[in-house]
Amino acid sequence: MFGKRAGGPGKPKGTRPAPPSLGSLGGQPRTGARAPAAGAPAEARVDAGRAEDEARRIAATDGAAGSSDHARSEEYYDVKSTVFNALIDTIDLTQLAKLDAESAREEIRDIVAEIIQIKNVVMSIAEQEELLEDICNDVLGYGPLEPLLARDDIADIMVNGANNCFIEVEGKVVKSNVRFADNSQLMNICQRIVSQVGRRVDESSPICDARLPDGSRVNVIAPPLAIDGPTLTIRKFKRDRLTLDQLVKLGSISPEGKTLLEIIGRVRCNVIISGGTGSGKTTLLNCLTAYIDEDERIITCEDSAELQLQQPHVVRLETRPPNLEGEGEITMRDLVRNCLRMRPERIIVGEVRGPEAFDLLQAMNTGHDGSMGTLHSNSPRECISRLESMIMMGGFQLPPKTIREMITGSVDIIVQASRLRDGSRKITHITEVVGMEGDVVTLQNLFVLDILGEDANGKIITRHRSTGIARPRMWERAEYYGETERLAAALAAAEVTDDSGMPLGEKNV
Numbered sequence: 117m118f119g120k121r122a123g124g125p126g127k128p129k130g131t132r133p134a135p136p137s138l139g140s141l142g143g144q145p146r147t148g149a150r151a152p153a154a155g156a157p158a159e160a161r162v163d164a165g166r167a168e169d170e171a172r173r174i175a176a177t178d179g180a181a182g183s184s185d186h187a188r189s190e191e192y193y194d195v196k197s198t199v200f201n202a203l204i205d206t207i208d209l210t211q212l213a214k215l216d217a218e219s220a221r222e223e224i225r226d227i228v229a230e231i232i233q234i235k236n237v238v239m240s241i242a243e244q245e246e247l248l249e250d251i252c253n254d255v256l257g258y259g260p261l262e263p264l265l266a267r268d269d270i271a272d273i274m275v276n277g278a279n280n281c282f283i284e285v286e287g288k289v290v291k292s293n294v295r296f297a298d299n300s301q302l303m304n305i306c307q308r309i310v311s312q313v314g315r316r317v318d319e320s321s322p323i324c325d326a327r328l329p330d331g332s333r334v335n336v337i338a339p340p341l342a343i344d345g346p347t348l349t350i351r352k353f354k355r356d357r358l359t360l361d362q363l364v365k366l367g368s369i370s371p372e373g374k375t376l377l378e379i380i381g382r383v384r385c386n387v388i389i390s391g392g393t394g395s396g397k398t399t400l401l402n403c404l405t406a407y408i409d410e411d412e413r414i415i416t417c418e419d420s421a422e423l424q425l426q427q428p429h430v431v432r433l434e435t436r437p438p439n440l441e442g443e444g445e446i447t448m449r450d451l452v453r454n455c456l457r458m459r460p461e462r463i464i465v466g467e468v469r470g471p472e473a474f475d476l477l478q479a480m481n482t483g484h485d486g487s488m489g490t491l492h493s494n495s496p497r498e499c500i501s502r503l504e505s506m507i508m509m510g511g512f513q514l515p516p517k518t519i520r521e522m523i524t525g526s527v528d529i530i531v532q533a534s535r536l537r538d539g540s541r542k543i544t545h546i547t548e549v550v551g552m553e554g555d556v557v558t559l560q561n562l563f564v565l566d567i568l569g570e571d572a573n574g575k576i577i578t579r580h581r582s583t584g585i586a587r588p589r590m591w592e593r594a595e596y597y598g599e600t601e602r603l604a605a606a607l608a609a610a611e612v613t614d615d616s617g618m619p620l621g622e623k624n625v
């Protein structure tokens with residue numbers, strides 16, 4: 117299939133000195149044209165040369181760590197390097213790139229098996245498979261990242277330069293054994309990732325957001341901005357998306373809290389999900405959208421499409437960064453404003469972080485009940501002030517009191533998510549925005565999380581409870597949707613009383 121493999125007439129091998137490690141292959145030189153052959157355009161030759169150089173460098177280090185993330189012996193790297201070098205002497209990378217992934221893999225598999233045989237490398241079948249996987253990942257995929265990307269238990273992959281890769285597993289950030297050949301291999305992989313969504317990352321545009329084909333969110337920041345080498349952050353897409361039932365199993369919310377969230381989703385409350393970085397906001401937003409009726413037209417606006425709505429009538433929109441000339445940017449605000457002309461019944465904003473807050477609030481109180489968004493903040497109270505400052509910073513000439521009134525008139529519920537220090541993610545507050553007292557927005561917690569202590573394994577012991585409010589502000593909505601009984605039952609069941617039989621009240625509002 118490839119010039120180099122086919123035994124047909126062509127330049128004999130030797131247009132380039134064979135690497136020393138190929139000694140044992142030397143007895144059986146391959147013939148066949150080395151493509152791009154000497155007659156090929158100079159550019160193609162240069163490209164192929166570059167690709168090969170990169171490939172050789174990659175082979176010299178930890179490639180993909182197979183299906184696991186274990187450290188490899190030096191011997192393994194030696195063998196890999198030898199086989200890899202022989203492989204790229206044998207195949208034509210430019211031609212390989214034209215094949216679909218499956219055929220390319222097959223091609224590599226055949227040649228690697230042959231090389232192993234010729235070189236008399238002693239390996240078990242399992243080791244061979246691992247080596248093969250490793251090499252395929254380097255040539256065809258995202259190199260050392262592949263095994264991490266294949267694991268569904270990883271939430272985040274954080275690569276800080278070639279030799280430092282951290283992953284988040286079960287809420288804890290740990291260092292991974294994965295490493296890259298050098299920063300230019302890492303940069304190449306970053307480039308490979310972002311070019312799939314038509315973007316570019318290099319010194320002149322060193323910041324880039326992208327998405328992997330599986331939906332994982334990617335951010336790249338390259339030198340000179342990132343001082344210690346290209347820095348890649350991937351929020352892994354969960355193939356099995358978390359549902360509210362699973363959040364209950366994980367202890368993120370109690371069964372009664374889940375009922376409350378279901379009702380909130382169903383009865384078209386306007387919701388802001390608040391929380392710190394990686395606290396589970398997007399996951400929670402996804403869960404809440406599951407309770408939206410099937411016949412509603414939903415429009416989602418995101419910087420990088422992460423939400424996985426299951427309803428049949430969903431329009432997904434994504435922002436666009438400016439191009440190199442600084443043109444063509446489509447901001448979140450542009451999207452939210454455009455939404456309003458698309459006859460939405462609900463608008464969902466992946467993350468509110470700027471002046472689009474104003475448009476979302478307007479949408480919320482102009483007939484798009486049940487709109488939702490997430491926002492970075494550490495408490496429901498802070499969420500209100502963040503909203504306020506986003507609107508102020510957006511240049512809207514409104515007095516603070518008017519902005520607060522606008523917030524009160526728009527947002528019904530704030531759900532606060534938090535990542536506790538033991539790595540667990542919890543819903544810490546389900547809070548209603550009640551109204552204004554003078555200049556101050558009043559909030560009322562319906563559900564809170566109490567921290568009770570810590571067990572012997574360092575796990576934080578918590579308890580979800582309702583705060584004893586029997587008639588929340590959302591009562592009327594619940595009535596309209598026939599949900600009052602469920603609502604009252606959930607609130608009553610989650611009540612906790614003190615020694616004197618009085619319900620424990622609110623806290624931290």
Ligand SMILES: Nc1ncnc2c1ncn2[C@@H]1O[C@H](COP(=O)(O)OP(=O)(O)OP(=O)(O)O)[C@@H](O)[C@H]1O
Nearest residue numbers: 271354363366368392393394395396397398399541
């Ligand atoms: N309750 C939970 N229990 C366990 N894992 C969770 C929980 N909620 C979310 N996760 C996992 O935590 C990771 C981060 O979640 P998510 O993307 O929802 O956070 P986020 O707050 O939106 O983050 P960011 O601020 O970066 O947008 C994901 O891998 C997700 O699967």
Ligand SMILES: [Mg+2]
Nearest residue numbers: 397398467490
């Ligand atoms: Mg998010």
